[in-house]
Amino acid sequence: MSSRLMVALGLCLLFGSTAHAAAEREPYNDRYCTTCHGSEGGGNEGIQAPRLAGMEAAYLRRQLENFRAGIRGTHPQDIEGIAMRPMAVKLTDASIDDIVVWVGGWPYVPAAPTISGDVAAGQRLYSNCASCHGENAEGLPSFNAPALAGQNDWYLVTQLRDFMAGYRGTHPQDIFGAQMRTMATTLGDDSGIMNVVSYINTLGR
Numbered sequence: 001m002s003s004r005l006m007v008a009l010g011l012c013l014l015f016g017s018t019a020h021a022a023a024e025r026e027p028y029n030d031r032y033c034t035t036c037h038g039s040e041g042g043g044n045e046g047i048q049a050p051r052l053a054g055m056e057a058a059y060l061r062r063q064l065e066n067f068r069a070g071i072r073g074t075h076p077q078d079i080e081g082i083a084m085r086p087m088a089v090k091l092t093d094a095s096i097d098d099i100v101v102w103v104g105g106w107p108y109v110p111a112a113p114t115i116s117g118d119v120a121a122g123q124r125l126y127s128n129c130a131s132c133h134g135e136n137a138e139g140l141p142s143f144n145a146p147a148l149a150g151q152n153d154w155y156l157v158t159q160l161r162d163f164m165a166g167y168r169g170t171h172p173q174d175i176f177g178a179q180m181r182t183m184a185t186t187l188g189d190d191s192g193i194m195n196v197v198s199y200i201n202t203l204g205r
């Protein structure tokens with residue numbers, strides 16, 4: 001919890017006065033996304049902003065629409081989502097189109113693993129995930145489930161904790177998040193989360 005609070009404090013110091021102005025700046029495919037998400041969207045653990053490069057266009061679009069609509073990033077305990085939401089609030093549909101094209105031009109580079117767990121136990125848990133996310137965690141667009149392989153592992157951990165705690169996936173309009181929340185609860189506890197993510201770390205894309 002204290003590291004999350006430090007992130008929140010850091011974000012306030014960094015963006016407290018400039019986030020609003022940045023969100024209004026045109027064109028929206030300018031550089032302020034990379035301030036948090038890293039150059040060419042590689043992810044930035046210090047800010048807890050995940051890798052965007054390689055993200056499916058439909059998933060990227062839905063998350064931006066959900067943040068904009070307050071379907072994601074409004075739960076009072078969702079510190080990282082609350083940091084992201086102002087960046088999406090001012091986006092027009094045309095700006096989101098631009099961002100999807102812009103992000104689509106960044107090279108896909110798998111994130112380096114940072115966490116460890118019981119990979120064999122994680123593999124058993126992942127058998128409940130493959131039907132939607134794919135055998136190799138490559139993502140299955142027909143199930144609206146994004147790729148997990150190659151994503152920053154610390155971000156996957158945070159999301160699974162958030163789904164489990166109901167910080168994500170409980171908004172009444174969050175249809176896809178609600179499906180995922182049901183699945184996150186099957187992981188049991190934090191060691192289940194660490195184990196399944198350590199297995200996902202072994203999957204290539």
Ligand code: HEC
Pocket residue numbers: 011015028032033034035036037047048049050052060063064080081083084087088099158159
């Ligand atoms: C102030 C820092 C900051 C800025 C600027 C920012 N983001 Fe974020 N973004 C975050 C954080 C932190 C998260 C993680 C939220 C969470 O953990 O739920 C995030 C999450 C996201 C997600 C969800 C990823 C996923 O896998 O679900 C997308 C998409 C995203 N940001 C896109 C953007 C785009 C596009 C821009 C520029 C318009 C942008 N962000 C600007 C901090 C930022």
Ligand code: HEC
Pocket residue numbers: 062125126128129130131132133143144145146148151156157159160176177179180183184186187196
């Ligand atoms: C019924 C289909 C389904 C199953 C099974 C499922 N998921 Fe998901 N998952 C989804 C969907 C749909 C989303 C996207 C939610 C959204 O759009 O906000 C998602 C999102 C996620 C995210 C957030 C990704 C991001 O970029 O923010 C993680 C992490 C995740 N799933 C992990 C898992 C794990 C681990 C399992 C197995 C325990 C699992 N999922 C099982 C459908 C599923």
